Amino acid sequence: xxxxxxxxxxxxxxxxxxxxxxxxxxxxxxxxxxxxxxxxxxxxxxxxxxxxxxxxxxxxxxxxxxxxxxxxxxxxxxxxxxxxxxxxxxxxxxxxxxxxxxxxxxxxxxxxxxxxxxxxxxxxxx
Numbered sequence: 001x002x003x004x005x006x007x008x009x010x011x012x013x014x015x016x017x018x019x020x021x022x023x024x025x026x027x028x029x030x031x032x033x034x035x036x037x038x039x040x041x042x043x044x045x046x047x048x049x050x051x052x053x054x055x056x057x058x059x060x061x062x063x064x065x066x067x068x069x070x071x072x073x074x075x076x077x078x079x080x081x082x083x084x085x086x087x088x089x090x091x092x093x094x095x096x097x098x099x100x101x102x103x104x105x106x107x108x109x110x111x112x113x114x115x116x117x118x119x120x121x122x123x124x125x126x
Contacts, residue, residue, distance in 0.1 A: 009120065010042035011035075013112035018094075020108055023101025027093040037092050045083045045109075052079060076106035 015038045018026045028034040056075055057064070063071040077099060084096040096102045 005120065007039065007042055007046065009113055009116045010046060010109075011038045012116060013109045014038050014042050014045070016112045017105045017108045021101055021105045023097035024105045025095050025097075027095065029093075033093065037087075037094050040090070040092060041083060041087050041094050044086050045080070048079050048083050048086065052082075073103065073107065076110065077103040080106045080109070 015026070015034075018024045018038075026034045026037055028037050053075070060071060060075070080102040081096060081099065084094065084102070087094045096105065
């Protein structure tokens with residue numbers, strides 16, 4: 001149940017990001033197609049983060065320390081671009097137009113996801 005809740009929170013954060021950040025677009029023909037796309041892309045983003053982020057943290061820990069954590073913003077943007085590339089392999093109507101939209105989109109997704117996580121706490125946290 002917690003996994004589904006996190007997936008929906010990520011999907012809503014991704015949808016809000018596509019509305020707020022220019023250069024991140026959902027180009028489905030209908031609202032249902034966009035809803036399914038957002039859920040699938042949120043799942044892909046979760047898998048990419050779960051698999052690659054711990055490896056990047058270990059390998060790049062020096063950069064995190066030297067930049068006082070600001071390197072994490074670049075890593076999140078690159079992971080977001082990787083998610084866009086993977087979504088393109090599946091012909092999903094989702095696109096990011098470059099590094100800067102990915103950079104700002106990753107920040108907006110993190111903030112919106114955090115806010116939704118505060119509003120809708122996971123059952124396991126009670």
